[in-house]
Amino acid sequence: MASQREPDDEAIQDDELQYGHGPMTMEELDDKYGGDEDTPRPRNHSKTPPFSELLVSLFNPLNDNKKRPTGPKVVAKKGPGSKTVSPHEQRRNIIQQFILRWRSQVGNDFYPALRLILPEKDRDRPMYGLKEKAIGKLIVKMLKINANGDDAQSLLNWKLPGQTTASRMAGDFAGRCFEVLSKRAMRQDFGDMRIAEVNELLDRLSAVSKEEDQLPIFSQFYNRMNADELLWLIRIILRQMKVGASEKTILEMWHPDGEILFNVSSSLRRVCWDLWDPSIRLDDDRRGIELMSCFQPQLAQFSQHSIQKMIERMGCTSDNPEFWIEEKLDGERMQLHMKPDPNVKGGRKFAFWSRKGKDYTYLYGSSLEDQNSSLTRFLKDAFDPGVESIILDGEMITWDPVTRSMVGFGTLKTAAISEQRNPYGETGHRPLFRIFDCLYINDKDITGFMLQDRREALERVVKNVDMRLEIHKYQVAATAAEVETELRKVIEEASEGLVLKNPRSVYRLNSRNDDWMKVKPEYMTEFGESLDCVVIGGYYGSGHRGGMLSSFLCGLRVDDNAIKAGADPMKCLSFFKVGGGFRAEDYAKVHHKTEGKWRKWDRNNPPRDLIVLGGNDNQQFERPDEWIKPCDSVVLEVKAASVAASDHYGYQYSLRFPRFKKLRDDKSWKEALSTYEFVELKSRVEEESKNKALKIDTSRRASKRLKKEVLIAGNNTKIRTPYAGPQTKAFEGLSFWVMTGKEDQPKKTKAEMEQIIKSNGGKIVQSSTATDSVICIGDKRVVKVASLIKSGETNIVKPAWVLDALKQVEIDGAERQRFLIPSEPAHMYHMLEEVREHIEGAVDDYGDSYARDVNVDDLRRLMEDMIHPKDSEFSATEFLSELEERGKGFGEVPGSMFRRCVARFVPANDETSGIDLEIAKNQFLFAGGTIAGDDEDDSITHYIVTSTDSKLVRDLRKSISRGSLRIPRIVSLSWLSDSWKEKTVLDEEQYAIVV
Structure with missing residues (x-):
């Protein structure tokens, strides 16, 4: 191995501190952590740098780089010497520069820094046993903040929105700590605490569990760090760094074999101590797993x-x-x-x-x-x-x-x-x-x-x-x-x-x-599709859902026997927590229907008469942040993979992987599932389990598809994809740089767009500077598009403009084909401010073009979006809901009650006239239903039969049983007609045909 500088006395003292063991000799460290005459562990020749160096040179630059849009970034002045660096390259450069400075200024032992950079991977330091709320309590006590004040409440209830500036940090605990600490910081500039000292104190913190032992350690950090340093320290303790660089990248930048050794050892210390010299590669016999050494599994x-x-x-x-x-x-x-x-x-x-x-x-x-x-x-x-x-x-x-x-x-x-x-x-x-x-x-x-x-x-x-x-x-x-x-x-x-x-x-x-x-199977029985439960509690989210109720505690109503025994009819047993499947509009509906009815959960005085949680009064498992009376609440329809026994809820069972399907506006809390009904449902499902159909769970389906083969744009090679559109001189004299194809329907590849332009007289170039005036075409933020946007020098037009221009040429005729339609806001992927007024002037207030004829799809889109610009916040749905609440509604309108239904009508040969069937179909379509085509069997939700002929129904069931995607309902025609009369979708069970 290459020789190393002899460590000075101060470096030795620092070296002893950085592993959290106080005054130990080098020999004792070697005995405890390895190292011998043949393979000595590395020594640092100088003290570790201040903790603030991690922030300035690594954490903050990586965090800023993470927020950059994808695509190249110009890092040098414009001109021949300019070059571009992608966020990925910039990330590697930041890490590499930090490591190089460490090697030259500190030494070859990178472990003190790495265990702070990747705290979630450091197996040598035990867990602290501290979560957000516990840290919040320590800070409140340390700063002697009024426990009932805004700052204390913002820390202790960090997921909840507040009335102070901290409310902007809802869901970000470290951010809320920064808001509070920055107002009471002991120092404004960076502190003098070195990385070695931080490690020493963190080791001490991980070794204690009582508040009185933790508080002096936090006080030392507070006295010697400013608010920025404390923010990152809290992220290290919580092991929630998220700086935008994975351990793979960081370990590979330290040593080419860093990730390999980590995979077979799960030890940051081994990576740093065994691979301190990048020029010495890992031996083949050390690339495999080792006995009594934890590895990362396949x-x-x-x-x-x-x-x-x-x-x-x-x-x-x-x-x-x-x-x-x-x-x-x-x-x-x-x-x-x-x-x-x-x-x-x-x-x-x-x-x-x-x-x-x-x-x-x-x-x-x-x-x-x-x-x-x-x-x-x-x-x-x-x-x-x-x-x-x-x-x-x-x-x-x-x-x-x-x-x-x-x-x-x-x-x-x-x-x-x-x-x-x-x-x-x-x-x-x-x-x-x-x-x-x-x-x-x-x-x-x-x-x-x-x-x-x-x-x-x-x-x-x-x-x-x-x-x-x-x-x-x-x-x-x-x-x-x-x-x-x-x-x-x-x-x-x-x-x-x-x-x-x-x-x-x-x-x-x-x-x-x-x-x-x-x-993984997706369960498609009635149990999986129709499980309606009342909301009894809510939990505030974190991240982009911070400050709002993002998941809900649902319960089962007590049965009649419990009510007879004296239980409140509204009493519910907590059953499961659901947070997946909600859209923004779903959250908005729940908020609208329950606004002003939520109450903060008081652990010392829980609503025992109405809500039963898992565990005893001290445990209160799955305790919500807010609770709501069932009579003031809403009913959710959820889907789940299965039922499992659980002691964390008030009921003895819970749902596994529940997912929200829809809000049941048509059900009151009294119609939500009760404990007795659930037992009956569970028994029935278990009986019918042998007849279940299945489908493969493709919820994790990859969004990327294999790219089709395309030719190099702009050359003279014949395009393999034929173009059947017009061939005119519409684009004669114009140059186009096509950077992407058309992403939305009808899709066009980059090669197809280039052929369309060439067939209509246009010229294809490969840069925006190829000629004096180039029309840049793009529909997706690829590297080239992002680079142009960053430069701020040109507009980018969507491929849709090319197709719309040619459509207008076909309508107007050859004599007007040179008068191309102006670009509209919908045609622009990116536009400069100096042309915005001109482009927006090409359409009226509703987006209707002054120069282009609209087709049926355009007109439908205009009608759907036609909200007066003076009242752009107007919502027809909310307006109608408010009218209904005030008793001034327009009555029941059945115009969309079948919107979730896809049906196939199965007529009889002799019982129903063609006229009656056509009327039924028109009613179904008018109410938002969809009639399935011949090749759409997998999407059918209902078979509506006009006959009770047993052979017909048996043949239909037999045909359905061969399918593998969903089990549709088989109902009589009276289900449709009665639903039409009642102006709501009725329960299909009453109309199911049983033979």
């Missing part, structure tokens, strides 16, 4: 395509069609390490780590003799006698030995602690380790072996221990149909889903790739 890719497409993406071909299907388990990803115990003959040492590197050895056990373990004491016969050391990858789940079934994930830690206290391990829920991979055996890393070979090794050396440690089963498959069959079983058993694996793949650390792919 992950499964989200399902993004049809099942057949997923199989193809795994690399399965006609020559190698085989793949494996495993059940996806609802537990915690866990790795087990085992090695010989040198102190016990025949003994074994164990270690357990979660996917995020949390050490769970204390919970599951460190040895076969560990009587306080919840697992390892039962594993004496789990391994072949020839196994000395092993690393297993799997899932830790909760198992019920009575029902011999898996229990929901939320009970895992409780079950493990209970098992620790159970000396015989005979009853009660217990942890069960399901193994699906073997990665290391007898001092050999086998991650480079194929999955099928690793599996063979696993089955040879590990033996199942019933309900304690088991090898996870898999099924060999070769077709999409086999996956669909297994998915149906998953739905019936209410399981998590499936994982498809390529048996010919190697194990790739810290990677989410197509070798393993998740498939």
Whole structure:
């Protein structure tokens, strides 16, 4: 290794401090953290810089760079010497410059800085046990702020909007701390606390849990830091940095092999100490996983395509069609390490780590003799006698030995602690380790072996221990149909889903790739579609939802028996919390209907007569920020994957992955689901589970698609995509730089747009300076477009202008084809201020063009948007709602009651006349319904039949059962006519045809 400068005395003292151990000698540090004569750990020759240097040189520049729009940025003056740097390049430059200064001014030990830059990855420092509210209380006490004052309340209720300037920071706790601290800062300029001292104090903070011990440490930070430094310090403590640079980028900038070593060790300290010299690369034998060293596991890719497409993406071909299907388990990803115990003959040492590197050895056990373990004491016969050391990858789940079934994930830690206290391990829920991979055996890393070979090794050396440690089963498959069959079983058993694996793949650390792919079912039964519950509480959001209720606590009404026993009829048991699926207009509707009716939750005086939470009065699980009386509230329709037992809510069950569907304006709180109705519904669903249809959950579908092949724009090569439009001289004498195609419908590729322009006399160029006057065409913020916008020197016209200009040429005829329509605001992607008045003058107040004929679609769009500019805030929906509230409405208008329905009418040959059926169809269309086309079976919600002929209905059910996307309703024609009369969509169950 290259020689290093000898550290001076002050640097040695600083070196001792920066790891949080007070006065230790170099030898003691080496003994504790590694280092020997052959591979000494690096030493810094100078003191660590002030903590403020991290802010000035790294955190703030990265944060500012994160806010930049994508695209190049001019960093030099215009002219021949100018160059552009993308945000990605700029990010790397910021990090590289900081690291270079550290090496030259401090030394080669980067660990003191890195554990502050990536605090969420630092496994050497324990968790602080401090969340936002606890830190807020410490700051209030430290600054002696009035606990009832605005500043104290803004910290303690940081998600809530307030009346002060801090209200602008709702949802950003560190931002609110800055608002409060900046008014009371001990110093305005940066403090003198060095990085080493910050690490020392943070280590002390992580070692204490009582407020009286934490307060003096916070006071030291407060006395020696200004508000900006304290803001970033709080983000470090919360491990919520979000500076716009991942650990991958930072570790690779420190050393080319930094990410590789982190993936196999999960240790920032090892990355810094083993790879301090960028010129010395990591040996091949150190690139693999190591025994008793936590690694970053391989992950499964989200399902993004049809099942057949997923199989193809795994690399399965006609020559190698085989793949494996495993059940996806609802537990915690866990790795087990085992090695010989040198102190016990025949003994074994164990270690357990979660996917995020949390050490769970204390919970599951460190040895076969560990009587306080919840697992390892039962594993004496789990391994072949020839196994000395092993690393297993799997899932830790909760198992019920009575029902011999898996229990929901939320009970895992409780079950493990209970098992620790159970000396015989005979009853009660217990942890069960399901193994699906073997990665290391007898001092050999086998991650480079194929999955099928690793599996063979696993089955040879590990033996199942019933309900304690088991090898996870898999099924060999070769077709999409086999996956669909297994998915149906998953739905019936209410399981998590499936994982498809390529048996010919190697194990790739810290990677989410197509070798393993998740498939999750979406439950389509009545249970999943129609679950209407009343809102009883609300939670304030963070980030862009800060200051508003962004998720809601829903409850089940008590049943009649409870009311007879004296319960308030409005009493509700908390059931689940939902925050997904809401649009801005949904939040607005809920706010409008409940405004002024919310009350702050008082933990000391909760509304016990109306709302029952999980846990006792002290625990109050899932306690909301605000609550509302059921009679003042709204009913939400939600959809969920399944039901699971839970002790965190007032009811004994809760929904897993609930998602908002719509606001039930047609239901009052008295019509929301009750506990008795839920039990009936749950029983019915379980009975019908075998007949459920399924579909693949594509909610994580990738937005990007494979790019089509295009030719280089502007050359003389023949365009492969033919153009069938007009061929005129409309663009003669004009030059165009086409940077993107047309993104909206009808879509046109870049090559197609260039061919259209060339076919109509235009010239294609490849820069805005190719001629004196170039029309720049763009419809998307790609690098070139963003660069032009940044320069502020030219307008950018959407491709739609080209097509609209040619349409007008066709209408006006050849004699006027040179008089092109002027650009309108809708045609501009970016326009300079000097042309804004001219361009906006091309249309009237409603957006109607003065120079261009409108078509049917244009006219429809104009009519929809035709709100008087003097009253642009006017909302017809809100206006009608206010009239209804004041008893001055226009009555029921059925113009959109079927807007969510897609129907197919099934006529009989003899019972219904054609005239009656046409009237019914027109009523359905008038009320907003959609009649499905011949190729739209998957979107149908209702089959409306005009006959009760049993054979017709049976044939229809049989046809529907073959589908795989949704289960539509089969209703009689009277459902439509009665709904029309009542001016609302009636419950289909009353009109369902049963044969």
